[in-house]
Amino acid sequence: MTASLRSRLAASYTAALAGLVVASWGIAAIPRPDLWIWLTVASVLLLTAAAGVLLVDRLPRVSVWAVLGVQLILVFVSVPLMWVLHLAVLPPGAEAQLLVPSGASGRHFVDLLSRDTFQHDASVGLVVAAVSTLIAIVAAAFAAYALVNLPFRGRRVVYGAALICQVVPTAAVAGPWGDQLRALGAFDSLIGVIIGSLVITVPLAVWLLATYFRHLPWALADAARADGATGRQVLLRVLVPVAGPGVLTATAVVFVVAWNDLVVGSFTSSGRSTPMPASLRFFAQDYDNPVSATAAAGLLWAVPPLILIALAGRGIFAGFASRKV
Amino acid sequence: MRGWRFAAPAMLLMVIAAGWPLGRALYLSFFRRQVAEGGRGEAVGWANYGAILSNGTWWRAVATAAVLMLVIVALQLLIGLAFAATLHRIVGINDAVRLLILVPFAVLSYVSATAWSSALDGGFASSWFGGPDSLDSWQTALAAVVLSEVWRGAGVAAVFIVVGLSRVPAAMYESARADGANWRQTLIRVTVPAALPAIAVAAFIRAVDSFRVFDAVVAVGDPENRGLTSVPSTLVLDGFIRRGEVGLGATLSVVSVVLAGVLAYAVAKVLRVRRAW
Numbered sequence: 001m002t003a004s005l006r007s008r009l010a011a012s013y014t015a016a017l018a019g020l021v022v023a024s025w026g027i028a029a030i031p032r033p034d035l036w037i038w039l040t041v042a043s044v045l046l047l048t049a050a051a052g053v054l055l056v057d058r059l060p061r062v063s064v065w066a067v068l069g070v071q072l073i074l075v076f077v078s079v080p081l082m083w084v085l086h087l088a089v090l091p092p093g094a095e096a097q098l099l100v101p102s103g104a105s106g107r108h109f110v111d112l113l114s115r116d117t118f119q120h121d122a123s124v125g126l127v128v129a130a131v132s133t134l135i136a137i138v139a140a141a142f143a144a145y146a147l148v149n150l151p152f153r154g155r156r157v158v159y160g161a162a163l164i165c166q167v168v169p170t171a172a173v174a175g176p177w178g179d180q181l182r183a184l185g186a187f188d189s190l191i192g193v194i195i196g197s198l199v200i201t202v203p204l205a206v207w208l209l210a211t212y213f214r215h216l217p218w219a220l221a222d223a224a225r226a227d228g229a230t231g232r233q234v235l236l237r238v239l240v241p242v243a244g245p246g247v248l249t250a251t252a253v254v255f256v257v258a259w260n261d262l263v264v265g266s267f268t269s270s271g272r273s274t275p276m277p278a279s280l281r282f283f284a285q286d287y288d289n290p291v292s293a294t295a296a297a298g299l300l301w302a303v304p305p306l307i308l309i310a311l312a313g314r315g316i317f318a319g320f321a322s323r324k325v
Numbered sequence: 326m327r328g329w330r331f332a333a334p335a336m337l338l339m340v341i342a343a344g345w346p347l348g349r350a351l352y353l354s355f356f357r358r359q360v361a362e363g364g365r366g367e368a369v370g371w372a373n374y375g376a377i378l379s380n381g382t383w384w385r386a387v388a389t390a391a392v393l394m395l396v397i398v399a400l401q402l403l404i405g406l407a408f409a410a411t412l413h414r415i416v417g418i419n420d421a422v423r424l425l426i427l428v429p430f431a432v433l434s435y436v437s438a439t440a441w442s443s444a445l446d447g448g449f450a451s452s453w454f455g456g457p458d459s460l461d462s463w464q465t466a467l468a469a470v471v472l473s474e475v476w477r478g479a480g481v482a483a484v485f486i487v488v489g490l491s492r493v494p495a496a497m498y499e500s501a502r503a504d505g506a507n508w509r510q511t512l513i514r515v516t517v518p519a520a521l522p523a524i525a526v527a528a529f530i531r532a533v534d535s536f537r538v539f540d541a542v543v544a545v546g547d548p549e550n551r552g553l554t555s556v557p558s559t560l561v562l563d564g565f566i567r568r569g570e571v572g573l574g575a576t577l578s579v580v581s582v583v584l585a586g587v588l589a590y591a592v593a594k595v596l597r598v599r600r601a602w
Contacts, residue, residue: 007508030453069411070422077425080476083449084440099449143335152328161339167589169537171558172578173343175565176350198342206335260433262540267565277433291443298436305431313424
């Protein structure tokens with residue numbers, strides 16, 4: 001028996017064992033309707049095991065371990081997500097005890113979306129994240145270009161600063177920055193929050209872009225110049241197509257991180273210019289069930305990052321994967 | 326020096342956004358003043374540092390952060406490895422699965438920790454696996470932080486590890502096969518040594534990130550057990566905002582920056598990470 005057959009059988013037996021454990025624990029301890037989820041998972045595992053054993057010498061390109069891995073990923077990601085959803089749609093007065101909701105009400109979503117404070121905080125959050133990301137990406141693109149292509153004295157200082165900024169706890173910077181803004185009379189102002197959030201976006205952008213730029217075929221630009229291309233042609237026909245996808249991916253990543261930052265807003269504002277994630281701590285308390293309102297707001301807030309990750313997903317992996325040692 | 330013309334804006338922004346506040350924190354840490362008062366306040370020398378370094382709450386918060394970091398990083402790497410091995414081997418639905426493992430990362434840490442805390446406290450996790458009656462509230466809170474951060478970060482760890490695996494040149498596998506290595510030998514002699522640097526970078530980045538955990542702890546922090554459910558970052562929030570003592574907050578900032586720096590240096594040494602880029 002070859003090693004791959006043995007590995008495949010081992011995976012099938014593991015799946016069978018896991019299926020049996022899940023089924024017996026489910027029957028012994030899990031109340032309905034969650035029991036159906038457990039039994040579904042158990043049957044999928046048992047079917048995987050059966051298929052693995054029956055088709056052990058067919059389909060050589062399918063790995064049974066990988067099929068198990070995908071099932072693990074599905075459960076790992078979707079069960080907690082379903083719990084957040086359950087919390088978000090909890091009807092008034094109900095208590096969430098099991099994973100499957102017993103009733104559903106969209107009241108929190110409707111209420112949040114039509115509430116002035118949420119709209120206001122969400123737009124502040126959008127402006128802060130967008131402006132901060134834009135500034136960071138433009139500055140970082142130049143810096144990363146210089147770090148990769150122009151040997152100059154002090155480049156280690158720039159690298160070092162970007163790295164140190166990512167090690168330092170954001171709260172330790174945002175705290176004194178909030179006090180500085182008070183002293184300047186700019187506490188709770190949009191510009192103060194934006195500058196505060198640069199400590200997150202700029203180092204991250206420099207780091208992502210420098211990593212990405214290091215492996216771009218910059219020689220193409222020299223070749224284009226040698227062929228007589230003008231500066232503008234080199235930029236538009238060579239540099240933008242070559243570096244564009246990576247810059248867009250980095251923009252998406254930096255934006256998602258800035259969009260989800262709760263720290264800076266907590267230290268530099270007190271309501272008027274508090275961006276959404278930071279204000280979540282306070283306005284959720286206005287609801288009869290703060291946990292439920294928090295979950296609903298969290299799901300709404302996760303939509304733009306999800307779209308960006310979906311759009312940039314391929315780039316996130318390709319950008320990293322193109323790195324060679 | 327042409328390079329500086331390109332690098333100066335980013336450097337300037339980092340100095341403004343990080344250097345300036347940290348410099349101010351260092352300065353303010355030698356004074357005592359309430360937020361509402363203007364001016365510098367009363368010069369107290371090293372008293373703020375003495376107060377913090379002799380304070381049990383501070384050291385408990387440091388210990389909490391360290392334990393959280395170790396547990397979170399270990400679990401993230403373990404699950405990340407399983408995910409990465411899966412991603413590395415599947416064909417066809419690669420893009421969908423890659424997207425799937427990054428979905429939890431899109432959920433706010435604050436929201437995820439709140440949800441996990443309610444899952445443990447009478448929610449689905451306690452219905453499935455028994456109630457948290459045996460746990461104190463601070464233990465439930467920290468368990469929620471760990472579960473939340475592991476749930477959100479395992480996918481990110483997997484991304485880094487996939488990179489490590491994809492760095493193993495295909496020729497090395499072919500040579501290994503030509504030399505008659507079985508899969509275990511291939512794993513131990515080829516895959517692991519070649520992927521280890523990337524795994525070390527992943528561990529470093531996740532460790533630094535976990536040590537900075539803030540949102541999740543703020544979400545589940547238990548006022549009754551502040552010392553046990555605080556980390557240095559949330560103590561900074563306490564100092565500046567809740568108690569409004571600027572000198573104390575500034576000192577906490579300085580001390581936690583130093584601590585984070587020492588920790589990052591130590592982790593980099595242990596993992597032999599020389600370049601994180």
